[in-house]
Amino acid sequence: MHIKIENGMVSFPFSVSIDSVTGRMDDFDTHTERHLSSLVDLFMDPDAAKDFLKSNGDAIAYEVYEKNLPKVNGDIRFCSSITYPGRIGDEYFMTKGHFHLRRDTAELYYCIRGKGYLLMEKEDGEAVLEEMSPGKIVYVPGYYAHRSVNIGDEPLISLPVYPADAGHDYKTIEVEGFRHILVAQNGKPTVIENPRYGRMRK
Numbered sequence: 001m002h003i004k005i006e007n008g009m010v011s012f013p014f015s016v017s018i019d020s021v022t023g024r025m026d027d028f029d030t031h032t033e034r035h036l037s038s039l040v041d042l043f044m045d046p047d048a049a050k051d052f053l054k055s056n057g058d059a060i061a062y063e064v065y066e067k068n069l070p071k072v073n074g075d076i077r078f079c080s081s082i083t084y085p086g087r088i089g090d091e092y093f094m095t096k097g098h099f100h101l102r103r104d105t106a107e108l109y110y111c112i113r114g115k116g117y118l119l120m121e122k123e124d125g126e127a128v129l130e131e132m133s134p135g136k137i138v139y140v141p142g143y144y145a146h147r148s149v150n151i152g153d154e155p156l157i158s159l160p161v162y163p164a165d166a167g168h169d170y171k172t173i174e175v176e177g178f179r180h181i182l183v184a185q186n187g188k189p190t191v192i193e194n195p196r197y198g199r200m201r202k
């Protein structure tokens with residue numbers, strides 16, 4: 001289905017469906033697969049991630065289906081975000097995470113399937129974890145970087161919705177990292193300080 005755009009904005013209603021088991025969007029425009037090989041430096045122990053790749057192959061850690069909606073003020077964007085279960089050492093599979101380029105823009109996550117957390121963190125290091133389970137809606141205020149973390153054994157599927165002109169700032173996280181990360185300790189998800197914070201790139 002073609003989205004109708006007039007004066008740079010969507011001008012006619014449309015609908016899509018997200019499969020609640022697979023997370024696949026039926027009428028997507030863009031599909032992004034994030035393979036582990038592209039995320040090695042994101043983990044606390046990149047060498048463990050490389051070993052994992054050698055033994056298990058280059059699995060997809062998460063993927064996103066979305067509509068190409070105009071990135072203009074007043075419009076909204078949304079996607080289906082699917083993070084697969086797994087761990088590198090003690091660290092759970094997760095999304096890269098980002099701040100919004102427009103720091104003051106908020107976002108809403110609606111969880112469709114799975115078990116995990118949304119890790120949110122301000123630039124000053126204040127961190128908040130909100131549980132993600134089917135039916136949960138998590139409100140991410142502006143100024144919080146956010147990342148999905150799958151602590152379960154099935155895909156963690158959510159529908160994020162955000163102002164279309166929010167923009168994604170991945171660079172800050174790629175360079176600095178999150179100050180906090182979520183790891184399994186004695187089988188329980190536990191927040192610890194990121195030992196690589198501030199020096200994610202060697």
Ligand code: PA5
Pocket residue numbers: 064079081095096097098107146147148160162168
């Ligand atoms: O905008 C969002 O917060 C989401 O749509 C994410 O982009 C999605 O979950 C993928 O994560 P990331 O953008 O961190 O790669």
Ligand code: NI
Pocket residue numbers: 098099100107146162
């Ligand atoms: Ni976002």
